[in-house]
Amino acid sequence: MVRLNTFGNVLSGIGLTMLGVVIFLKYFIESQGITGGAEQYPFYGWLIALVVLGVVLLISLITTFTDLTGYVHPNDKMYANMLTFMSTISTLLVYGLLLDDTIPDNVTVQGYLFDMGTMIVIAYIFLFVFVIWGSKIAAGAEVGQVKEMTSRFMLVSLVLGAIMAGVNFALNFIRTLTNSYAWSAGALVVFALVMVLMIVIFLSRRYEPIGSE
Template sequence: MVRLTTISNVLSGIGITVLGFAAIIKFMLQILDITGTLYPLYAWIVGAALLVVVLIMSSINTFTEKTGFVNPEDKLVSNMFVFLTAIFAILIFGYLDPVNPALQVSLFNIATMIVIAYVFLFVFVYFSGTITKGSEKGQIKELTSRFMLVSLLLGVVMAAVKVGFDWILTSVNFYEGAAVALGLFAVVLVVVTVMFLGRKYEPVGE
């Protein structure tokens, strides 16, 4: 039986391809100086619809057991594709509407905050063992003191990411370039995370 994660991965791949196709169509139309056509938007809508579908599938796989046991690594890879599809959908929609700089900035900020949230969760999960050590013994003061330092580290990292991409968007004054930089950063971040966590042993059970 084909697992829901496999179907989700295939649909995510199709969604990313369609979104990329929408950007390519828009780029070609700009080169040919053709305006007024909605084909790029139609392609984006298809990609966004696929995103909604895979988001529902991944939510079912991740938070429920309605489809049976799913290996954690399969969940990790599947949600990686969902995450990237969402980032690309947001950034490419901004590219399709170049006449509205305010919308582009808003979409860029939304995508940046999603990436920052990912950084937050990854760093927090990475240090969770250290933070919660001793909590089962009621050592709340120890736990809180560790969390203070980790939250400081998280704040610095998140602020650096935000300031960095704001600087890129402002300095290049070119949405497409800033969007590509953010998209590449998201890809590298997610792939490195999946590869790093994939090497860690995690007991699984049916």
């Protein structure tokens, strides 16, 4: 059902907009020195975005892995899950932005959140590689040539591991260089967005047989 998929896209947009409002409120309140409980408003906004994300994830699971809502075009699924991916990583990282980094324990939590976001992006690189070269890696598997496929995958895993390690090093280097969670989290979100757009642009040009409605 395209309507449910579209509804999920709208919710993703609302969630991302809410996160933008949360970031604006945080820095506006801090810059104006507003007190009296107003400093909690960004956190309340983040909670709303988190609830919206929960609904978006549920819709994505339903439309992607089941036929409960009827036929959904592959392109619609891909675009919707692109928004879901960005909403998830943004919600995760914005929470760290709301923490008071003058408290050592909060700095530790920010480190955990940044590492989690990094792992999510690195996992996406794995998908990116297999979307592009998956057919060559798995060639022959359908006729039982599992050893051939495994041999190719062994070499690919070395290259893929090196790429993932390099990305992990680069992202953590940015965090060390800037010594700022905000800047490093922003860089991570931008990198994730570039990766998502690259794979969507690449796949949007590829023909894919589709089922019937």
